[in-house]
Amino acid sequence: MATQITDGVKVSVETVYQPEYSNPENEHYMFAYRITIENLGDHSVQLLRRRWFIFDSNGSRREVAGEGVVGQQPVIDPGEQHEYVSGCNLKSDMGSMMGTYQMLREFDGSLFEVTIPKFNLIAPHRLN
Template identity: 45%
Template structure:
């Protein structure tokens, strides 16, 4: 698990390799990731958007920007947490994801970025 705290918001990530799949006559490697967002600040916040940079060991890079996470824009009061799971397909058995969440602080009405620490995606059978 990797974790990082930005402005009182802790992001923790766990990953799993799910298997290989053929898509468009090419092998893909499927991964899931489980993210927990914890509000350790004194203010209520809301996640509004996400930004991902997904790369694999073949130098493929995919940028993903969107509203919320899995269709939700969670509001977190102080001490609360939100956990969700999602996934991605890579063209190789190794890769990584990094990014950030844009959030709004309800006390100050200001937006801020919360860094999602870089997390590795690796198929166990490919490890030496």
């Protein structure tokens, strides 16, 4: 599990390869990831935007950005957490992702960026 804390917000990531949605013969490898965002601070925060950098071991790189996560812009109160599951497809059986969330501090309206730690996407057969 990859974990990082930025300005009182802890982001943890777990990944799993999804062979049932993958088709290696057509260079399609599907991975799911579970993100847990914990507010360790004293004030509520809201996740406004995400920005992902996706690296494939075949040398390709993609950037994906947009509002919220899986259609939500959650408010996370102090001591609370928000969890969601999403997915990523690669053209090879190994890669990685990393990124940032743009967050809003509700008490003063200030914006700040939270780092999503780099995590690996590796099909289990690559580990043998």
